[in-house]
Amino acid sequence: MAVPPVVIYPPDDDGGRRVSIDDTIVGRAYSVLDVARYLQEAGLQEADEMDVVRSLLIEWRGGGPDEWQH
Template sequence: MTSTRVIVGPPDPETGRKVQIGDRVVGHAFAVRDVAAFMQEAGLQDWDELDVVRSELIEWRGGGPEHW
């Protein structure tokens, strides 16, 4: 998992930010905590919101983790 590409799409006020892990869309996030939950479901159980914000594994499109 640690080498898998993670993409958080641009913000959308209605649908949130699409989160893709590898080639699979895992859901839509409305906050950093949602991205952390998707990462945990993907096998990184120890990840929290701070890990998500600091990670270089995640490509943020349309703004960083502070844009929702």
């Protein structure tokens, strides 16, 4: 099974989640809007919050898109 190119890691103590795209950590997100911005910076200019929630390219670890607290 192929690993999705975007991984959202479990929330840390500050409520942020590390975001990796193609095995490179691109930053920390505090909401799905932040994840959408990282996707836009990676070249998916049309990405929005609903794309983040529904995308099969994103692997959510330690909780889904509604989980931002440790």
